[in-house]
Amino acid sequence: MSTAVTAGASGARQVWRRLRGRPSAMVAGGVLVLLVVLALAAPLLAAIEGQDANSYHDALVDSARGGVPIGSFGGVSGDHWLGVEPGTGRDLFVRLLYGAQVSLLVAVGATAVQVLIGVVIGLAAGLGNRLLDTFLSRVTDVMVALPMLVLAIALTAVVPADFPRPLLLILVIGLLNWGGTARIVRAQTLTLKQLDFVAAARLGGSGRVRVARRELLPSLAAPVITYGAILLPSNIVIEASLSFLGVGVTPPTPSWGQMLSTAQTWFRADPTYVLLPAGLLFVTVLAFTVLGDAVRTALDPREASRLRVGTRAGRRARTGGDAATSLKETAS
């Protein structure tokens, strides 16, 4: 368990060196950088292709055959690099790029909210008195136990339709899924609190807030980054799932999950329309997972790779919800 991995400049350089030593991490990182660049450059690329996300092209779909794109591979042509959407004829390349934007935006935003709430609650529980700690830990337990997807779906029902959907998704996912971060931060805080440098700061007259900010936060960076790297791909999946179910991003804003839910009617007639968003989602989640695992081992080399050799979580003492076991659990 990482107790005090320094996150100073030399530490960062060391982590980078370890990451570079793993080809899988570099490939995954490269894929993600490419994806981010493509997503950010979506308007530019759309302009180069000469298309936009929401124009219908009736002439490009065969209305006699129910709207199947004309031409091979879903209507791939010089004008439409990845073909067009069946039924509407909207440009698939541009829609996939904007879908990447939504996916990344929601995932990063939700992760930020989760980490923020998790760190604040975890620190408060770890530094506060016993009553506060018990209360916050119980709330955290409840948050971890409850079925997150079900609650997220339910919550989307009560928000007015004109509320911006990506923001709503960020908030819903962020507010529901901070329990893991809070547990880790609390456990780390309890360990760090015992160490000399924190005691020294307390003796030097620093208040709790100052100790938390100046002494604890830097040491918490490594485990929090590690956990955030695990949260990111799962947030991408949650966004895709909600959009797939029709309660996420609303049309005409494109999203991969939403494309996949409409793709079900086009299995045979237009397989490209299924495979493109499915493949993109798969590759993105896989890249984030591989990179997250690499970051984890790079930040704390004592931890074995989660993907390569299974977990070291081992037997889970499931009885009793003490910090050590819950940390193990969330890490596996």
Added chain:
Amino acid sequence: MTRYLLKRLGGALLVLLALSVAVYALFYLVPGDPARLACGERCSTQQVTQVRERLGLDASVFTQYGHFLQGIVAGRDYSTGTAVLHCDAPCLGFSYKTDQQVTRLILERVPATLSLALGAMVIWLVIGVGTGLLSALRRGGITERALTVLTLAGTGMPVFILGLLLLMAVCAYLRWLPFPSYVPLSQDPEQWAWNLLLPWLTLGFFESAKYARLTRSSTLETLAEDHIRTFRAYGVGERAVVGRHALRGAVPPVIALNANDLGTVVGGAVLTETLFGIPGIGKTLVDAVRVVDVPVVVGVVLVTGTAVVLANVVADLLYAAADRRVALL
């Protein structure tokens, strides 16, 4: 033991109570006027007022919540002005859209959800535990690679990608099976199984990655323990060491995880049910959310929460029962 159980059940009850408060506050107080939602778009102001009276929405918030709880515990009567509408004991209200009792509506969906969950469980246990055990006992080689692939593909992948690809391959291209549509077990067991085959495989494969990892790590850990070394030193055969002693240590975590997962899946395998059109609890939720049928949404959330929280308690009990080194305090 009894004391532990009481403590855990008390805790579970508190959690559910907290959930009910949160859910009640969110769903009945936030979204505008419940009476208008219940009545529909085309209701006149007078009709809305009637509905408000019937649902007891003119009372104070706390009274309303009290009625809500009372309905769950003891049942509740709604007066329609001319007659009294009774809602039986675990009363979660009436659906805004179909006027059916929510409890009954959810109970009707339980068989479909259970059909999916139990079948998928068999698959994830067989594949997951099987791969995990094999790869722990024979390190290196093909099972190891199978595990790596399973883990990579299964770690955090959305379940519907697997489902979509299976549907596409098996039903659209190979045409081995028609596109599944749910048939109740009571109606035709054979068709029931055939139509659930793909959903079972999808959910089963999806979950099996977790089990493979857990089984592998817990088996390896048990094999590394002192008492196993002692058995080996006494000359106990490898088969007996693994079969009789190592498994005893490796199985409890799997059982515990399984109980937890079963709770979650029963609470709503939302994605699998929606993808394959299985009329279970999860699909009910999605359908209700789309038409803002608040009582059904609230009902499903509470039922799901109950399933998950109870499964948690059961998981701990099973764990302790399977691993005698764990004492319940």
